Amino acid sequence: MGNYKISKVLNNNVVIVCDEKDRELIALGGGVGFGKKRGEYISDEDMEKKFIAADSEDLYKKLFNTLTRVSVEYVDIVDYTVEIVKKDLGIKLNPQIYVLLMDHLSFAVERAKEHLNLSCPMLAEIKIIYKNEYNVAKKVLDYCEKKLHIRLPSSEAGFIAMHIMNATNCTSDINQTLDVMVIVNGVVRIIKEYYQIEFEENSLDYLRLLTHLNFFAKRIVLKQMEENDQEVIELLQGKYLEAQKCVDEIVKYVKENFGYTISEQERIYLAIHINRNVKKK
Incomplete structure:
Protein backbone atom coordinates (compact mmCIF):
# COMPACT_ATOMS: atom_id res chain seq x y z
CA MET A 1 0.00 0.00 0.00
CA GLY A 2 1.44 3.34 -1.09
CA ASN A 3 1.91 6.48 0.93
CA TYR A 4 1.39 9.82 -0.77
CA LYS A 5 2.76 13.15 0.44
CA ILE A 6 0.37 16.08 0.08
CA SER A 7 1.76 19.02 -1.89
CA LYS A 8 -1.48 20.99 -2.19
CA VAL A 9 -5.06 20.76 -0.92
CA LEU A 10 -7.50 21.94 -3.61
CA ASN A 11 -10.60 21.32 -1.53
CA ASN A 12 -12.01 18.81 0.94
CA ASN A 13 -12.29 16.17 -1.78
CA VAL A 14 -9.26 16.81 -4.02
CA VAL A 15 -5.56 16.95 -3.15
CA ILE A 16 -2.32 17.02 -5.14
CA VAL A 17 0.17 14.44 -3.88
CA CYS A 18 3.51 12.87 -4.78
CA ASP A 19 4.03 9.11 -4.66
CA GLU A 20 7.15 7.20 -3.58
CA LYS A 21 8.60 7.64 -7.10
CA ASP A 22 8.09 11.42 -6.81
CA ARG A 23 5.35 11.39 -9.45
CA GLU A 24 2.63 14.01 -9.06
CA LEU A 25 -0.95 12.76 -8.82
CA ILE A 26 -4.44 14.14 -8.35
CA ALA A 27 -6.12 12.19 -5.55
CA LEU A 28 -9.91 12.22 -5.22
CA GLY A 29 -12.17 11.00 -2.47
CA GLY A 30 -14.87 12.14 -0.11
CA GLY A 31 -13.10 14.12 2.63
CA VAL A 32 -9.62 13.17 1.43
CA GLY A 33 -8.44 16.76 1.92
CA PHE A 34 -10.49 17.64 4.98
CA GLY A 35 -8.26 19.03 7.72
CA LYS A 36 -5.13 18.07 5.77
CA LYS A 37 -2.06 20.22 5.29
CA ARG A 38 0.89 20.31 2.91
CA GLY A 39 3.51 17.74 3.92
CA GLU A 40 1.07 15.30 5.52
CA TYR A 41 0.46 11.83 4.09
CA ILE A 42 -2.52 9.90 2.78
CA SER A 43 -2.82 6.27 1.67
CA ASP A 44 -4.64 4.37 -1.06
CA GLU A 45 -7.47 3.74 1.39
CA ASP A 46 -8.09 7.50 1.66
CA MET A 47 -8.67 8.01 -2.05
CA GLU A 48 -11.35 6.77 -4.43
CA LYS A 49 -9.54 7.65 -7.66
CA LYS A 50 -6.21 9.03 -8.80
CA PHE A 51 -4.79 10.56 -11.98
CA ILE A 52 -1.06 10.56 -12.67
CA ALA A 53 0.46 13.60 -14.41
CA ALA A 54 2.91 11.43 -16.36
CA ASP A 55 0.06 9.55 -18.09
CA SER A 56 -1.09 12.64 -20.01
CA GLU A 57 0.20 16.08 -19.11
CA ASP A 58 -2.49 17.88 -21.15
CA LEU A 59 -5.33 15.86 -19.61
CA TYR A 60 -3.81 16.33 -16.16
CA LYS A 61 -3.72 20.13 -16.49
CA LYS A 62 -7.30 20.31 -17.77
CA LEU A 63 -8.49 17.97 -15.04
CA PHE A 64 -6.66 20.01 -12.41
CA ASN A 65 -8.42 23.20 -13.55
CA THR A 66 -11.83 21.51 -13.68
CA LEU A 67 -11.50 19.91 -10.25
CA THR A 68 -10.75 23.25 -8.61
CA ARG A 69 -14.37 24.26 -9.21
CA VAL A 70 -16.50 21.07 -9.22
CA SER A 71 -17.34 18.64 -6.45
CA THR A 168 -15.45 6.83 -28.48
CA ASN A 169 -13.15 8.34 -31.10
CA CYS A 170 -9.76 9.53 -29.87
CA THR A 171 -9.05 11.35 -33.14
CA SER A 172 -12.09 13.64 -33.04
CA ASP A 173 -13.13 16.47 -30.77
CA ILE A 174 -16.47 17.69 -29.51
CA ASN A 175 -16.54 20.47 -32.12
CA GLN A 176 -16.33 17.89 -34.93
CA THR A 177 -19.12 15.85 -33.34
CA LEU A 178 -21.24 18.98 -33.03
CA ASP A 179 -20.52 19.99 -36.64
CA VAL A 180 -21.69 16.57 -37.86
CA MET A 181 -24.99 16.95 -36.02
CA VAL A 182 -25.40 20.55 -37.24
CA ILE A 183 -24.98 19.41 -40.86
CA VAL A 184 -27.44 16.53 -40.43
CA ASN A 185 -29.96 18.84 -38.79
CA GLY A 186 -29.46 21.49 -41.47
CA VAL A 187 -30.01 19.06 -44.35
CA VAL A 188 -33.12 17.58 -42.72
CA ARG A 189 -34.49 21.11 -42.25
CA ILE A 190 -33.88 21.94 -45.93
CA ILE A 191 -35.76 18.81 -47.06
CA LYS A 192 -38.68 19.55 -44.71
CA GLU A 193 -38.95 23.15 -45.90
CA TYR A 194 -38.59 22.28 -49.59
CA TYR A 195 -41.37 19.67 -49.53
CA GLN A 196 -43.37 21.21 -46.66
CA ILE A 197 -43.47 17.85 -44.87
CA GLU A 198 -42.74 16.20 -41.54
CA PHE A 199 -40.91 12.88 -41.60
CA GLU A 200 -42.22 9.65 -40.13
CA GLU A 201 -39.42 9.40 -37.57
CA ASN A 202 -39.99 5.69 -36.89
CA SER A 203 -39.90 4.69 -40.56
CA LEU A 204 -37.11 2.58 -42.01
CA ASP A 205 -36.61 5.02 -44.89
CA TYR A 206 -36.03 7.91 -42.46
CA LEU A 207 -33.53 5.83 -40.50
CA ARG A 208 -31.69 5.07 -43.75
CA LEU A 209 -31.70 8.78 -44.65
CA LEU A 210 -30.25 9.82 -41.27
CA THR A 211 -27.64 7.06 -41.38
CA HIS A 212 -26.54 8.22 -44.83
CA LEU A 213 -26.50 11.87 -43.72
CA ASN A 214 -24.39 10.96 -40.69
CA PHE A 215 -21.62 9.49 -42.87
CA PHE A 216 -22.09 12.29 -45.42
CA ALA A 217 -21.62 14.91 -42.69
CA LYS A 218 -18.52 13.16 -41.32
CA ARG A 219 -16.93 13.31 -44.77
CA ILE A 220 -17.64 17.04 -44.91
CA VAL A 221 -16.17 17.70 -41.46
CA LEU A 222 -13.07 15.60 -42.23
CA LYS A 223 -12.77 17.11 -45.76
CA GLN A 224 -12.93 13.66 -47.35
CA MET A 225 -14.08 13.73 -50.97
CA GLU A 226 -15.97 10.70 -52.28
CA GLU A 227 -14.74 9.55 -55.70
CA ASN A 228 -17.24 9.55 -58.54
CA ASP A 229 -18.29 6.26 -60.10
CA GLN A 230 -19.06 7.28 -63.68
CA GLU A 231 -21.11 4.15 -64.34
CA VAL A 232 -23.40 4.91 -61.38
CA ILE A 233 -23.72 8.55 -62.42
CA GLU A 234 -24.68 7.66 -66.00
CA LEU A 235 -27.17 5.05 -64.81
CA LEU A 236 -29.05 7.32 -62.39
CA GLN A 237 -28.54 10.79 -63.85
CA GLY A 238 -31.84 12.24 -65.01
CA LYS A 239 -33.86 10.34 -62.41
CA TYR A 240 -35.52 11.87 -59.31
CA LEU A 241 -35.62 15.32 -60.91
CA GLU A 242 -37.66 16.96 -58.14
CA ALA A 243 -35.38 15.50 -55.48
CA GLN A 244 -32.39 16.78 -57.47
CA LYS A 245 -33.78 20.33 -57.14
CA CYS A 246 -33.90 19.85 -53.37
CA VAL A 247 -30.32 18.57 -53.49
CA ASP A 248 -29.35 21.83 -55.23
CA GLU A 249 -30.44 23.65 -52.04
CA ILE A 250 -28.37 21.24 -49.93
CA VAL A 251 -25.32 21.75 -52.17
CA LYS A 252 -25.63 25.52 -51.71
CA TYR A 253 -26.00 25.18 -47.92
CA VAL A 254 -22.95 22.94 -47.56
CA LYS A 255 -20.79 25.09 -49.85
CA GLU A 256 -21.70 28.37 -48.15
CA ASN A 257 -21.40 27.11 -44.58
CA PHE A 258 -18.65 24.50 -44.74
CA GLY A 259 -16.73 25.24 -47.95
CA TYR A 260 -17.31 21.72 -49.23
CA THR A 261 -18.22 20.79 -52.81
CA ILE A 262 -20.53 17.78 -53.04
CA SER A 263 -19.60 15.26 -55.73
CA GLU A 264 -21.98 14.27 -58.52
CA GLN A 265 -22.27 10.76 -57.10
CA GLU A 266 -23.12 12.09 -53.63
CA ARG A 267 -25.80 14.32 -55.18
CA ILE A 268 -27.44 11.27 -56.73
CA TYR A 269 -27.32 9.26 -53.49
CA LEU A 270 -28.91 12.17 -51.61
CA ALA A 271 -31.66 12.39 -54.23
CA ILE A 272 -32.37 8.65 -53.90
CA HIS A 273 -32.77 8.87 -50.11
CA ILE A 274 -34.88 12.03 -50.36
CA ASN A 275 -37.14 10.45 -52.99
CA ARG A 276 -37.74 7.40 -50.78
CA ASN A 277 -38.93 9.61 -47.95
CA VAL A 278 -41.19 11.93 -49.93
CA LYS A 279 -42.68 9.70 -52.65
CA LYS A 280 -45.56 8.61 -50.38
CA LYS A 281 -46.36 12.12 -49.11
Whole structure:
Protein backbone atom coordinates (compact mmCIF):
# COMPACT_ATOMS: atom_id res chain seq x y z
CA MET A 1 0.00 0.00 0.00
CA GLY A 2 1.44 3.34 -1.09
CA ASN A 3 1.91 6.48 0.93
CA TYR A 4 1.39 9.82 -0.77
CA LYS A 5 2.76 13.15 0.44
CA ILE A 6 0.37 16.08 0.08
CA SER A 7 1.76 19.02 -1.89
CA LYS A 8 -1.48 20.99 -2.19
CA VAL A 9 -5.06 20.76 -0.92
CA LEU A 10 -7.50 21.94 -3.61
CA ASN A 11 -10.60 21.32 -1.53
CA ASN A 12 -12.01 18.81 0.94
CA ASN A 13 -12.29 16.17 -1.78
CA VAL A 14 -9.26 16.81 -4.02
CA VAL A 15 -5.56 16.95 -3.15
CA ILE A 16 -2.32 17.02 -5.14
CA VAL A 17 0.17 14.44 -3.88
CA CYS A 18 3.51 12.87 -4.78
CA ASP A 19 4.03 9.11 -4.66
CA GLU A 20 7.15 7.20 -3.58
CA LYS A 21 8.60 7.64 -7.10
CA ASP A 22 8.09 11.42 -6.81
CA ARG A 23 5.35 11.39 -9.45
CA GLU A 24 2.63 14.01 -9.06
CA LEU A 25 -0.95 12.76 -8.82
CA ILE A 26 -4.44 14.14 -8.35
CA ALA A 27 -6.12 12.19 -5.55
CA LEU A 28 -9.91 12.22 -5.22
CA GLY A 29 -12.17 11.00 -2.47
CA GLY A 30 -14.87 12.14 -0.11
CA GLY A 31 -13.10 14.12 2.63
CA VAL A 32 -9.62 13.17 1.43
CA GLY A 33 -8.44 16.76 1.92
CA PHE A 34 -10.49 17.64 4.98
CA GLY A 35 -8.26 19.03 7.72
CA LYS A 36 -5.13 18.07 5.77
CA LYS A 37 -2.06 20.22 5.29
CA ARG A 38 0.89 20.31 2.91
CA GLY A 39 3.51 17.74 3.92
CA GLU A 40 1.07 15.30 5.52
CA TYR A 41 0.46 11.83 4.09
CA ILE A 42 -2.52 9.90 2.78
CA SER A 43 -2.82 6.27 1.67
CA ASP A 44 -4.64 4.37 -1.06
CA GLU A 45 -7.47 3.74 1.39
CA ASP A 46 -8.09 7.50 1.66
CA MET A 47 -8.67 8.01 -2.05
CA GLU A 48 -11.35 6.77 -4.43
CA LYS A 49 -9.54 7.65 -7.66
CA LYS A 50 -6.21 9.03 -8.80
CA PHE A 51 -4.79 10.56 -11.98
CA ILE A 52 -1.06 10.56 -12.67
CA ALA A 53 0.46 13.60 -14.41
CA ALA A 54 2.91 11.43 -16.36
CA ASP A 55 0.06 9.55 -18.09
CA SER A 56 -1.09 12.64 -20.01
CA GLU A 57 0.20 16.08 -19.11
CA ASP A 58 -2.49 17.88 -21.15
CA LEU A 59 -5.33 15.86 -19.61
CA TYR A 60 -3.81 16.33 -16.16
CA LYS A 61 -3.72 20.13 -16.49
CA LYS A 62 -7.30 20.31 -17.77
CA LEU A 63 -8.49 17.97 -15.04
CA PHE A 64 -6.66 20.01 -12.41
CA ASN A 65 -8.42 23.20 -13.55
CA THR A 66 -11.83 21.51 -13.68
CA LEU A 67 -11.50 19.91 -10.25
CA THR A 68 -10.75 23.25 -8.61
CA ARG A 69 -14.37 24.26 -9.21
CA VAL A 70 -16.50 21.07 -9.22
CA SER A 71 -17.34 18.64 -6.45
CA VAL A 72 -16.17 15.03 -6.30
CA GLU A 73 -19.73 13.87 -7.13
CA TYR A 74 -19.08 14.84 -10.75
CA VAL A 75 -16.15 12.43 -10.87
CA ASP A 76 -18.47 9.71 -9.61
CA ILE A 77 -20.99 10.54 -12.36
CA VAL A 78 -18.34 10.29 -15.08
CA ASP A 79 -17.09 7.03 -13.53
CA TYR A 80 -20.64 5.72 -13.80
CA THR A 81 -20.84 6.88 -17.43
CA VAL A 82 -17.58 5.14 -18.34
CA GLU A 83 -18.70 1.90 -16.68
CA ILE A 84 -22.21 1.87 -18.14
CA VAL A 85 -20.87 2.58 -21.66
CA LYS A 86 -18.45 -0.32 -21.25
CA LYS A 87 -21.22 -2.59 -19.93
CA ASP A 88 -24.00 -1.64 -22.37
CA LEU A 89 -22.02 -0.77 -25.50
CA GLY A 90 -18.76 -2.67 -25.03
CA ILE A 91 -16.79 0.54 -25.65
CA LYS A 92 -13.87 2.05 -23.73
CA LEU A 93 -14.07 5.83 -23.61
CA ASN A 94 -11.25 8.33 -24.05
CA PRO A 95 -10.17 9.66 -20.61
CA GLN A 96 -10.80 13.20 -21.92
CA ILE A 97 -14.46 12.58 -21.05
CA TYR A 98 -13.56 13.20 -17.38
CA VAL A 99 -12.78 16.81 -18.24
CA LEU A 100 -15.41 17.50 -20.90
CA LEU A 101 -18.41 15.80 -19.30
CA MET A 102 -17.68 17.11 -15.79
CA ASP A 103 -17.37 20.61 -17.21
CA HIS A 104 -20.60 20.27 -19.18
CA LEU A 105 -22.60 18.80 -16.30
CA SER A 106 -21.46 21.42 -13.81
CA PHE A 107 -22.72 24.22 -16.07
CA ALA A 108 -25.90 22.25 -16.83
CA VAL A 109 -26.63 22.07 -13.10
CA GLU A 110 -26.01 25.81 -12.71
CA ARG A 111 -28.47 26.49 -15.55
CA ALA A 112 -31.07 24.13 -14.05
CA LYS A 113 -30.85 25.89 -10.69
CA GLU A 114 -31.59 29.17 -12.48
CA HIS A 115 -34.42 27.49 -14.45
CA LEU A 116 -32.58 28.07 -17.73
CA ASN A 117 -33.16 25.13 -20.07
CA LEU A 118 -30.84 24.81 -23.07
CA SER A 119 -32.57 23.04 -25.95
CA CYS A 120 -30.72 20.45 -28.03
CA PRO A 121 -31.70 21.23 -31.63
CA MET A 122 -30.36 17.89 -32.91
CA LEU A 123 -32.18 15.80 -30.28
CA ALA A 124 -34.58 14.08 -32.69
CA GLU A 125 -31.71 13.00 -34.96
CA ILE A 126 -29.53 11.88 -32.02
CA LYS A 127 -32.34 9.66 -30.71
CA ILE A 128 -32.39 7.82 -34.02
CA ILE A 129 -28.79 7.82 -35.29
CA TYR A 130 -27.20 7.28 -31.88
CA LYS A 131 -29.99 5.37 -30.18
CA ASN A 132 -27.66 3.29 -27.97
CA GLU A 133 -25.64 6.28 -26.78
CA TYR A 134 -28.85 8.18 -26.10
CA ASN A 135 -30.24 5.33 -23.97
CA VAL A 136 -27.04 5.35 -21.91
CA ALA A 137 -27.30 9.13 -21.57
CA LYS A 138 -30.79 8.78 -20.09
CA LYS A 139 -29.35 6.44 -17.43
CA VAL A 140 -26.67 9.04 -16.70
CA LEU A 141 -29.38 11.67 -16.20
CA ASP A 142 -31.07 9.41 -13.65
CA TYR A 143 -27.75 8.91 -11.88
CA CYS A 144 -27.13 12.67 -11.85
CA GLU A 145 -30.45 13.15 -10.07
CA LYS A 146 -29.49 10.52 -7.51
CA LYS A 147 -26.07 12.06 -6.78
CA LEU A 148 -26.82 15.79 -7.14
CA HIS A 149 -30.51 15.86 -6.08
CA ILE A 150 -31.54 17.88 -9.11
CA ARG A 151 -33.33 16.75 -12.26
CA LEU A 152 -31.73 18.00 -15.45
CA PRO A 153 -33.99 18.58 -18.48
CA SER A 154 -34.42 15.72 -20.95
CA SER A 155 -32.57 17.74 -23.60
CA GLU A 156 -29.37 17.14 -21.62
CA ALA A 157 -29.52 13.47 -22.64
CA GLY A 158 -28.78 14.67 -26.18
CA PHE A 159 -25.69 16.61 -25.08
CA ILE A 160 -24.45 13.73 -22.90
CA ALA A 161 -24.90 11.34 -25.85
CA MET A 162 -22.76 13.68 -27.96
CA HIS A 163 -19.99 13.60 -25.35
CA ILE A 164 -20.16 9.79 -25.34
CA MET A 165 -20.01 9.69 -29.14
CA ASN A 166 -17.04 12.05 -29.12
CA ALA A 167 -15.19 10.05 -26.46
CA THR A 168 -15.45 6.83 -28.48
CA ASN A 169 -13.15 8.34 -31.10
CA CYS A 170 -9.76 9.53 -29.87
CA THR A 171 -9.05 11.35 -33.14
CA SER A 172 -12.09 13.64 -33.04
CA ASP A 173 -13.13 16.47 -30.77
CA ILE A 174 -16.47 17.69 -29.51
CA ASN A 175 -16.54 20.47 -32.12
CA GLN A 176 -16.33 17.89 -34.93
CA THR A 177 -19.12 15.85 -33.34
CA LEU A 178 -21.24 18.98 -33.03
CA ASP A 179 -20.52 19.99 -36.64
CA VAL A 180 -21.69 16.57 -37.86
CA MET A 181 -24.99 16.95 -36.02
CA VAL A 182 -25.40 20.55 -37.24
CA ILE A 183 -24.98 19.41 -40.86
CA VAL A 184 -27.44 16.53 -40.43
CA ASN A 185 -29.96 18.84 -38.79
CA GLY A 186 -29.46 21.49 -41.47
CA VAL A 187 -30.01 19.06 -44.35
CA VAL A 188 -33.12 17.58 -42.72
CA ARG A 189 -34.49 21.11 -42.25
CA ILE A 190 -33.88 21.94 -45.93
CA ILE A 191 -35.76 18.81 -47.06
CA LYS A 192 -38.68 19.55 -44.71
CA GLU A 193 -38.95 23.15 -45.90
CA TYR A 194 -38.59 22.28 -49.59
CA TYR A 195 -41.37 19.67 -49.53
CA GLN A 196 -43.37 21.21 -46.66
CA ILE A 197 -43.47 17.85 -44.87
CA GLU A 198 -42.74 16.20 -41.54
CA PHE A 199 -40.91 12.88 -41.60
CA GLU A 200 -42.22 9.65 -40.13
CA GLU A 201 -39.42 9.40 -37.57
CA ASN A 202 -39.99 5.69 -36.89
CA SER A 203 -39.90 4.69 -40.56
CA LEU A 204 -37.11 2.58 -42.01
CA ASP A 205 -36.61 5.02 -44.89
CA TYR A 206 -36.03 7.91 -42.46
CA LEU A 207 -33.53 5.83 -40.50
CA ARG A 208 -31.69 5.07 -43.75
CA LEU A 209 -31.70 8.78 -44.65
CA LEU A 210 -30.25 9.82 -41.27
CA THR A 211 -27.64 7.06 -41.38
CA HIS A 212 -26.54 8.22 -44.83
CA LEU A 213 -26.50 11.87 -43.72
CA ASN A 214 -24.39 10.96 -40.69
CA PHE A 215 -21.62 9.49 -42.87
CA PHE A 216 -22.09 12.29 -45.42
CA ALA A 217 -21.62 14.91 -42.69
CA LYS A 218 -18.52 13.16 -41.32
CA ARG A 219 -16.93 13.31 -44.77
CA ILE A 220 -17.64 17.04 -44.91
CA VAL A 221 -16.17 17.70 -41.46
CA LEU A 222 -13.07 15.60 -42.23
CA LYS A 223 -12.77 17.11 -45.76
CA GLN A 224 -12.93 13.66 -47.35
CA MET A 225 -14.08 13.73 -50.97
CA GLU A 226 -15.97 10.70 -52.28
CA GLU A 227 -14.74 9.55 -55.70
CA ASN A 228 -17.24 9.55 -58.54
CA ASP A 229 -18.29 6.26 -60.10
CA GLN A 230 -19.06 7.28 -63.68
CA GLU A 231 -21.11 4.15 -64.34
CA VAL A 232 -23.40 4.91 -61.38
CA ILE A 233 -23.72 8.55 -62.42
CA GLU A 234 -24.68 7.66 -66.00
CA LEU A 235 -27.17 5.05 -64.81
CA LEU A 236 -29.05 7.32 -62.39
CA GLN A 237 -28.54 10.79 -63.85
CA GLY A 238 -31.84 12.24 -65.01
CA LYS A 239 -33.86 10.34 -62.41
CA TYR A 240 -35.52 11.87 -59.31
CA LEU A 241 -35.62 15.32 -60.91
CA GLU A 242 -37.66 16.96 -58.14
CA ALA A 243 -35.38 15.50 -55.48
CA GLN A 244 -32.39 16.78 -57.47
CA LYS A 245 -33.78 20.33 -57.14
CA CYS A 246 -33.90 19.85 -53.37
CA VAL A 247 -30.32 18.57 -53.49
CA ASP A 248 -29.35 21.83 -55.23
CA GLU A 249 -30.44 23.65 -52.04
CA ILE A 250 -28.37 21.24 -49.93
CA VAL A 251 -25.32 21.75 -52.17
CA LYS A 252 -25.63 25.52 -51.71
CA TYR A 253 -26.00 25.18 -47.92
CA VAL A 254 -22.95 22.94 -47.56
CA LYS A 255 -20.79 25.09 -49.85
CA GLU A 256 -21.70 28.37 -48.15
CA ASN A 257 -21.40 27.11 -44.58
CA PHE A 258 -18.65 24.50 -44.74
CA GLY A 259 -16.73 25.24 -47.95
CA TYR A 260 -17.31 21.72 -49.23
CA THR A 261 -18.22 20.79 -52.81
CA ILE A 262 -20.53 17.78 -53.04
CA SER A 263 -19.60 15.26 -55.73
CA GLU A 264 -21.98 14.27 -58.52
CA GLN A 265 -22.27 10.76 -57.10
CA GLU A 266 -23.12 12.09 -53.63
CA ARG A 267 -25.80 14.32 -55.18
CA ILE A 268 -27.44 11.27 -56.73
CA TYR A 269 -27.32 9.26 -53.49
CA LEU A 270 -28.91 12.17 -51.61
CA ALA A 271 -31.66 12.39 -54.23
CA ILE A 272 -32.37 8.65 -53.90
CA HIS A 273 -32.77 8.87 -50.11
CA ILE A 274 -34.88 12.03 -50.36
CA ASN A 275 -37.14 10.45 -52.99
CA ARG A 276 -37.74 7.40 -50.78
CA ASN A 277 -38.93 9.61 -47.95
CA VAL A 278 -41.19 11.93 -49.93
CA LYS A 279 -42.68 9.70 -52.65
CA LYS A 280 -45.56 8.61 -50.38
CA LYS A 281 -46.36 12.12 -49.11
